[in-house]
Amino acid sequence: MSDDIFQIAGKTYNSRLIVGTGKYQDFAQTREAVKASGAEIVTVAIRRVNIGQNAGEASLLDYLPPSEFTYLPNTAGCYTAEDAIRTLRLARELLDGHKLVKLEVLGDQHTLFPNVRETLKAAEVLVKDGFDVMVYTSDDPIIAKELQEIGCCAVMPLASLIGSGMGILNPWNLRLIIEQLSVPVLVDAGVGTASDATIALELGCDGILMNTAIAHAKDPVRMARAMKLAVEAGRESFLAGRMPKKLYSADPSSPVSGLIAASK
Numbered sequence: 182m183s184d185d186i187f188q189i190a191g192k193t194y195n196s197r198l199i200v201g202t203g204k205y206q207d208f209a210q211t212r213e214a215v216k217a218s219g220a221e222i223v224t225v226a227i228r229r230v231n232i233g234q235n236a237g238e239a240s241l242l243d244y245l246p247p248s249e250f251t252y253l254p255n256t257a258g259c260y261t262a263e264d265a266i267r268t269l270r271l272a273r274e275l276l277d278g279h280k281l282v283k284l285e286v287l288g289d290q291h292t293l294f295p296n297v298r299e300t301l302k303a304a305e306v307l308v309k310d311g312f313d314v315m316v317y318t319s320d321d322p323i324i325a326k327e328l329q330e331i332g333c334c335a336v337m338p339l340a341s342l343i344g345s346g347m348g349i350l351n352p353w354n355l356r357l358i359i360e361q362l363s364v365p366v367l368v369d370a371g372v373g374t375a376s377d378a379t380i381a382l383e384l385g386c387d388g389i390l391m392n393t394a395i396a397h398a399k400d401p402v403r404m405a406r407a408m409k410l411a412v413e414a415g416r417e418s419f420l421a422g423r424m425p426k427k428l429y430s431a432d433p434s435s436p437v438s439g440l441i442a443a444s445k
């Protein structure tokens with residue numbers, strides 16, 4: 182049993198990878214990729230994916246049963262605090278009082294950047310209403326701290342724009358957020374490939390949330406496996422502690438003293 186515990190809202194998980202469930206060919210492929218990723222938490226856009234809202238249609242719940250996965254309903258597509266709150270209250274009804282949610286309130290359709298003013302407003306209401314709120318936000322350390330103070334159970338700054346696959350654009354801001362917060366910090370959005378995930382965990386992020394990098398890979402199931410390994414490698418590397426960086430100079434790998442003199 183590892184002593185490297187990853188907890189969200191008091192529950193322990195083995196995997197530090199949270200995956201989205203959108204953008205796949207069909208629910209069968211979603212399931213295969215999620216299984217390959219090793220993720221135990223799956224996030225679901227309540228406005229886009231059927232988990233019982235549309236009776237008579239295929240439901241994700243049949244492919245990813247809540248007995249096997251922790252659901253993280255999210256507010257993708259919401260542009261106001263009011264919309265986000267309403268959406269998560271609906272999710273709570275659909276999932277029998279479920280409390281763990283992902284809040285995202287978007288600023289505009291072009292960037293899908295978070296609207297932090299509306300995000301803060303919604304977070305206050307949802308926390309008071311008893312939700313465990315994992316919150317998508319910008320990589321601004323001041324806002325991240327405010328969200329923790331409001332009572333969010335995890336803060337999730339973007340690596341880069343949702344769906345862009347641009348990777349981590351500002352590792353320095355992420356470092357500031359990680360240093361200052363005591364709740365888990367997860368990178369959410371912008372991952373393009375497995376090395377991005379490794380870097381996020383190496384920086385000290387507690388976990389990572391991604392969707393497009395897996396769903397839009399040529400082989401989503403294989404990429405899901407790669408992400409699992411990348412997250413594990415990044416975490417191990419973080420815990421191992423990297424060798425100190427030096428000024429640009431070499432350091433021979435073999436000893437320099439006691440060398441046998443070369444014969445003439």
Ligand SMILES: CC(=O)[C@@H](O)[C@H](O)COP(=O)(O)O
Binds near residue numbers: 203257343369
């Ligand atoms: C699934 C989800 O919640 C997305 O809104 C999330 O932000 C992931 O972004 P990527 O698709 O860039 O991984």
